Amino acid sequence: MDYIERAREKYGEESRETGRKARSGRARAWARRVLMALVVLSLYAIWQDRALAPPVHDWMQETAVAAHGLIEGEDSLSGIWRPSGPAASGIRSPDEYNAITRWLLKWTS
Numbered sequence: 291m292d293y294i295e296r297a298r299e300k301y302g303e304e305s306r307e308t309g310r311k312a313r314s315g316r317a318r319a320w321a322r323r324v325l326m327a328l329v330v331l332s333l334y335a336i337w338q339d340r341a342l343a344p345p346v347h348d349w350m351q352e353t354a355v356a357a358h359g360l361i362e363g364e365d366s367l368s369g370i371w372r373p374s375g376p377a378a379s380g381i382r383s384p385d386e387y388n389a390i391t392r393w394l395l396k397w398t399s
Contacts, residue, residue, distance in 0.1 A: 333346075333350070336350065337350055
């Protein structure tokens with residue numbers, strides 16, 4: 291009896307299959323992560339240099355302008371994302387800070 295036959299008797303064919311499935315699952319998970327990283331890095335490079343892909347760069351610029359318009363619009367999401375009232379103007383009373391921040395503010399003024 292050779293090594294392969296003993297291994298088949300000891301571990302069976304199923305253990306080899308489960309090991310292969312586990313390895314292929316890990317490989318697919320890493321492949322997904324690497325693909326996402328490549329896509330993000332490619333889009334970042336296109337954002338920085340229009341010559342790489344002019345249509346994609348133009349589309350990204352238009353999308354950025356549209357998103358900025360939605361955020362800054364009066365009837366849109368600006369009220370949710372930006373605070374209003376005294377906190378938005380930067381005026382805060384010293385009582386609103388915690389003790390450590392009040393102590394640090396004494397040294398800056």
